[in-house]
Amino acid sequence: MARSRIVAYEVLEAVRDSDAYANLLLPTRIERARLSEADAAFATELTYGTLRMQGFYDAVIALAAGRPTAQVDPPVLDVLRLGVHQLLATRVATHAAVNESVALARRVAPAAAGFVNAVLRTVSRREADDWRSLVADEAGSPDEALAAVHSHPVWVVRALRTALEREGRGEELVALLEADNAAPRVNLVSLPGLAEPPAELGEPDRYSPVGLTAPEPLRLVAEHDGRVRVQDEGSQLAALALSRVAPVRPGERWLDLCAGPGGKTALLAAEALAGGASVVANEVVPARAELVRRAVAAVPADVPVDVADGRDLDPAERGAPDGFDRILLDAPCTGLGALRRRPEARWRKAPADVAELTELQGELADSAFRALAPGGVLAYVTCSPHASETHGTLGRALARWGAEAELLDTADVVQSLSRHPLDLAGDGRTVQLWPHRHGTDAMFIALVRRAGSDRPSGDEPAR
Numbered sequence: 001m002a003r004s005r006i007v008a009y010e011v012l013e014a015v016r017d018s019d020a021y022a023n024l025l026l027p028t029r030i031e032r033a034r035l036s037e038a039d040a041a042f043a044t045e046l047t048y049g050t051l052r053m054q055g056f057y058d059a060v061i062a063l064a065a066g067r068p069t070a071q072v073d074p075p076v077l078d079v080l081r082l083g084v085h086q087l088l089a090t091r092v093a094t095h096a097a098v099n100e101s102v103a104l105a106r107r108v109a110p111a112a113a114g115f116v117n118a119v120l121r122t123v124s125r126r127e128a129d130d131w132r133s134l135v136a137d138e139a140g141s142p143d144e145a146l147a148a149v150h151s152h153p154v155w156v157v158r159a160l161r162t163a164l165e166r167e168g169r170g171e172e173l174v175a176l177l178e179a180d181n182a183a184p185r186v187n188l189v190s191l192p193g194l195a196e197p198p199a200e201l202g203e204p205d206r207y208s209p210v211g212l213t214a215p216e217p218l219r220l221v222a223e224h225d226g227r228v229r230v231q232d233e234g235s236q237l238a239a240l241a242l243s244r245v246a247p248v249r250p251g252e253r254w255l256d257l258c259a260g261p262g263g264k265t266a267l268l269a270a271e272a273l274a275g276g277a278s279v280v281a282n283e284v285v286p287a288r289a290e291l292v293r294r295a296v297a298a299v300p301a302d303v304p305v306d307v308a309d310g311r312d313l314d315p316a317e318r319g320a321p322d323g324f325d326r327i328l329l330d331a332p333c334t335g336l337g338a339l340r341r342r343p344e345a346r347w348r349k350a351p352a353d354v355a356e357l358t359e360l361q362g363e364l365a366d367s368a369f370r371a372l373a374p375g376g377v378l379a380y381v382t383c384s385p386h387a388s389e390t391h392g393t394l395g396r397a398l399a400r401w402g403a404e405a406e407l408l409d410t411a412d413v414v415q416s417l418s419r420h421p422l423d424l425a426g427d428g429r430t431v432q433l434w435p436h437r438h439g440t441d442a443m444f445i446a447l448v449r450r451a452g453s454d455r456p457s458g459d460e461p462a463r
């Protein structure tokens, strides 16, 4: 049987049994199996597509098998999910999808081969749209129908709706759910001052002045030795919001508090280098700190990367006795804004994670704010649009900081650095980007200035 299907199955198995991350494991499994480019693309499509659409496929399997998927052995269920994906979402011929799935079942769960054959034959008798209607009809409520058909947990559907409704854009929910299920394009950043401008390398991004797409993105990355990197356009805008909120004055000190794996650190370091500022990075997980070191290696500047809990930060120990002029807090979050990129993430998160994370976000925000120099600017960023992690965490922090803090017009800052006007809704001061509206991850960006001398934008002499 095709090795691409075995690779896809083995990744699903590792995601299920060992909490593996598909985006990290798949490339190594593809390499180990020595798959051709076409087979690698098929294995990727199978793995990511199956993981994203797992909720919908489970509803289909339950109907076709006449029993809840909780009563199906996990290895058999994974074989069925892969089979349903091939039948309902790819051009694989029906007989090939069924026969290859039965062969896979013989390999991993021989006693269930007949069951797999029967279920997949039942699934193959209807089109995907018919299954969507049947699944919606079976759901207990309109929200459960949306969740099952668009393959998101119900609580995530509700959280996304709340976030959109806050902007007066509740009607965009289905477009957002669909965007979460589409493979994102590979987007690149060309580190300013260190690599050619975007227009010389490919098609410049619509919004980010340092971003681009290209027909062979990975070739460009390989050729540029870290100076051209894969990075979501929303992440670029978040880093640039901080580096371009005001002209950089030589001698400014910047901190990236939660830096791993270092995508934004690299862009900040390039921006700082161009303006004569310096950057230090911090990350609590040692392996991720190592990724930050690799990410900044291409920038010819000293960027120390410390391994520490960002809640225990002493600016003096990090070379900024008067505090930092700019701090990025790209906070640990549920990642509900990057579901396109992390296909299994939606099934791993639970509402309880939100409460735990918002507490951590608040503590990190307090630590970051304390570490600002008078007049310094904090960028609070999440790759989640969940209202508790965005406006909730920010609003509570602003209330604690009182008159010491000023929420800057972040929308104005981001619009002014964007190549084209962004369709932003909401409160007009913070920025929420969306996959369906902007083609970016759903990044939230808020810039907060600490009271005191107007360091990043004022006219004090440089230190």
Ligand SMILES: C[S@@+](CC[C@H](N)C(=O)[O-])C[C@H]1O[C@@H](n2cnc3c(N)ncnc32)[C@H](O)[C@@H]1O
Binding pocket: 235, 257, 258, 259, 260, 261, 262, 263, 264, 265, 282, 283, 284, 285, 288, 308, 309, 310, 311, 330, 331, 332, 333, 383
């Ligand atoms: C959203 S990610 C940052 C992504 C990064 N800015 C980038 O663009 O590549 C959040 C990071 O915070 C780290 N983190 C979590 N808790 C932390 C803490 N208490 N102190 C410092 N870093 C923490 C996580 O390990 C994770 O690497």
